[in-house]
Amino acid sequence: GENVEQHPSTLSVQEGDSAVIKCTYSDSASNYFPWYKQELGKRPQLIIDIRSNVGEKKDQRIAVTLNKTAKHFSLHITETQPEDSAVYFCAASIQGAQKLVFGQGTRLTINP
Amino acid sequence: DGGITQSPKYLFRKEGQNVTLSCEQNLNHDAMYWYRQDPGQGLRLIYYSQIVNDFQKGDIAEGYSVSREKKESFPLTVTSAQKNPTAFYLCASSFAAPPLGYTFGSGTRLTVV
Numbered sequence: 001g002e003n004v005e006q007h008p009s010t011l012s013v014q015e016g017d018s019a020v021i022k023c024t025y026s027d028s029a030s031n032y033f034p035w036y037k038q039e040l041g042k043r044p045q046l047i048i049d050i051r052s053n054v055g056e057k058k059d060q061r062i063a064v065t066l067n068k069t070a071k072h073f074s075l076h077i078t079e080t081q082p083e084d085s086a087v088y089f090c091a092a093s094i095q096g097a098q099k100l101v102f103g104q105g106t107r108l109t110i111n112p
Numbered sequence: 113d114g115g116i117t118q119s120p121k122y123l124f125r126k127e128g129q130n131v132t133l134s135c136e137q138n139l140n141h142d143a144m145y146w147y148r149q150d151p152g153q154g155l156r157l158i159y160y161s162q163i164v165n166d167f168q169k170g171d172i173a174e175g176y177s178v179s180r181e182k183k184e185s186f187p188l189t190v191t192s193a194q195k196n197p198t199a200f201y202l203c204a205s206s207f208a209a210p211p212l213g214y215t216f217g218s219g220t221r222l223t224v225v
Binding site for chain 2: 032034044049097101104
């Protein structure tokens with residue numbers, strides 16, 4: 001079945017700098033790649049997603065890039081702010097499947 | 113609360129007891145899911161259901177049971193056979209494949225005492 005690997009497990013950046021989190025997936029039939037943000041004690045919330053027919057998607061300070069050949073996708077956060085501190089999860093879904101397979105999560109800390 | 117409601121927020125269970133966690137959604141989603149999250153860990157799939165009266169085991173189904181008698185509801189029972197049940201349990205729902213609109217509930221924190 002599908003396997004999603006996420007790196008790094010922890011990331012610390014200075015406020016205002018950029019943060020990048022990377023995920024690789026195993027099944028070339030995967031076609032949907034969302035990213036979730038989970039604040040402490042809260043539910044994961046969708047922040048951005050991308051379909052396999054698109055190489056990049058942006059939403060203000062957040063962007064996701066997809067490289068289907070290499071089977072990896074990345075989350076980019078620019079001009080980081082303290083409220084960006086959270087755990088971020090990537091996920092992938094195989095075409096025709098109704099479930100997401102999640103990465104292990106990245107704990108992002110923004111230092112003031 | 114975002115269209116998907118989990119209750120209770122906190123639950124304490126004595127060893128050897130079964131407990132049921134509630135999950136209700138009003139998003140008209142077809143599919144519903146249960147995940148387990150341990151401290152510092154990712155999300156592990158317990159069970160999922162694509163339609164009423166049908167469900168499939170996820171990666172860690174042992175010691176858990178579910179039912180899907182209504183589209184809106186997908187309760188999870190943690191049985192006494194689950195050896196290490198203390199965890200944060202998250203319910204989610206989505207539209208049909210691909211799972212767009214994947215929405216999580218606020219979670220239930222289960223502690224065995």
